[in-house]
Amino acid sequence: GENVEQHPSTLSVQEGDSAVIKCTYSDSASNYFPWYKQELGKRPQLIIDIRSNVGEKKDQRIAVTLNKTAKHFSLHITETQPEDSAVYFCAARGLTGNQFYFGTGTSLTVIP
């Protein structure tokens, strides 16, 4: 099955700086890569996603890049704000579309 690795496990940045979280996947057939944000005690919520036919996608301060050849994708948050503090999860979905495989999460702290 698919194996998704996520780094770093914790990340602290100063407010206004950028944050980058990286994930690798093992199954070249995976074709959909969502990113979720989970605040303490809450459910995961989708913040951005990318499909395998696209190399980059941006939504305001958040962007995701995908390198299919190297099988890795990254989340970029610019101009970080304290409300960006949360745990972020990457995931990959295989070709059959039925199973999502999650990374172990990155705890992001934005220091005011």
Place this chain on the structure above:
Amino acid sequence: NAGVTQTPKFQVLKTGQSMTLQCAQDMNHNSMYWYRQDPGMGLRLIYYSASEGTTDKGEVPNGYNVSRLNKREFSLRLESAAPSQTSVYFCASSEVGEQFFGPGTRLTVL
């Protein structure tokens, strides 16, 4: 439109007791999922159902059973709870892309 709902929100069991976690979605999604979330381990898939009438094992199915009662409802049953099943359980549903998660059930097994 409530999205994905789960009951109960919290539950404490003694070792060996049984219980069923309930999940329902009102988005007419075909696929539904049960995950457990433990510190430092992300979300691990227990079981999923690609459509009404079908269920498949995920990464960590041992000790659990599921029922896809109809298109809306997908329940998770612990027949004989063990302390290792202490976790937060999330139900989710999806169609062609985004997964929508329920609010979670925090289960403690003593």
